[in-house]
Amino acid sequence: MSLRFVLDPDLTPALREQIVDLWVDVTNAGGAVGFVAPVTTADVRPVAEASFAAVTDGPDRMLVGYEADRPVAVLFLADNRFGLKAHWGILKRVMVHPATQGRGHGQALMREAARRAPELGWRALHVTVRGGLGLERFYDRLGYREVGRLPGALRVAADDDRDEILMWRDLDTPD
Numbered sequence: 202m203s204l205r206f207v208l209d210p211d212l213t214p215a216l217r218e219q220i221v222d223l224w225v226d227v228t229n230a231g232g233a234v235g236f237v238a239p240v241t242t243a244d245v246r247p248v249a250e251a252s253f254a255a256v257t258d259g260p261d262r263m264l265v266g267y268e269a270d271r272p273v274a275v276l277f278l279a280d281n282r283f284g285l286k287a288h289w290g291i292l293k294r295v296m297v298h299p300a301t302q303g304r305g306h307g308q309a310l311m312r313e314a315a316r317r318a319p320e321l322g323w324r325a326l327h328v329t330v331r332g333g334l335g336l337e338r339f340y341d342r343l344g345y346r347e348v349g350r351l352p353g354a355l356r357v358a359a360d361d362d363r364d365e366i367l368m369w370r371d372l373d374t375p376d
Contacts, residue, residue, distance in 0.1 A: 204266035204274060204306055206313045212253050212263075219272050220265075221249045223298055230299035233331035237357045252277055252294065264317065266297075266310050273298040274310040278321065289325035290318060311343050311376075318372055325371050331355055332364030340368045344376030 210216060224245045228236045235248060255261040260282065266274030279291040292314055297306045318326055328345065330336045332355070337347060345368040353362035370376070 202268055202304070204268060204309050204313075206310075207265050207267065208317055209256065209262055210265050212257055216265075216272065217249070217253060220253075220275055221245050223272060223275060223296055224249055224294070226299055227296045231334075232296060232299070233334055233336065234294045234296050255279070262321065264310065264314055266306060266313070268301065273301045274306045276310060276314060278314060278318070288323060289327060290321060290323040292326055292328040295328065307339065308343065311340075315343075315370065315372060315376065324373065325369060327370075328368045330366040330368055331357070332366055337366050337368065340370075342376075343370070344374055345370040 221242050224234060225240055225242055227234050228240045228245070229238045231238060236244060252261070252263075256263045256277070260280035262278040264276050264278060265272045274297045276295045277293040279293050281287065281289070281291065292311075295307070295310065297310065315326060318324075326345075328340060330340060332350070337345075341347075347366055348369040349367035351365040351367075354365040355363040357363055
């Protein structure tokens, strides 16, 4: 089943709850979306609400992929908040519900973000990736390239520091 994408859907209380639940499910399945499992809705809600506020109050945007009426894929398109970087954007919290993994939803979400980015005045996209999970291969297949690495920048446990990998895609280059 293909996804129906909505840029900046109405962030109703019900949609906010669905996205928080999605975020919890993704994290607890091992997803690298700002937390380390296990998490609860109480852990995720403050970060989610700050992300929602950056969308509702601007300047950030949110892209949601729906299967029927259920959000199963989400990412935030973050503005750089700096004029010299206004020509490119940041993708944050790229999430696909674990129960729908393997259906191409992640690729579809990223392609839709790339398709929409020029509408925002962006000519390139940047995403950071948690090292040690092989996520850079996913982004590489979509036309992103590694442009930097911060060794040990992410502490996921007392004895487990991971690299933060900086990925970049020029939108003039097809994926």
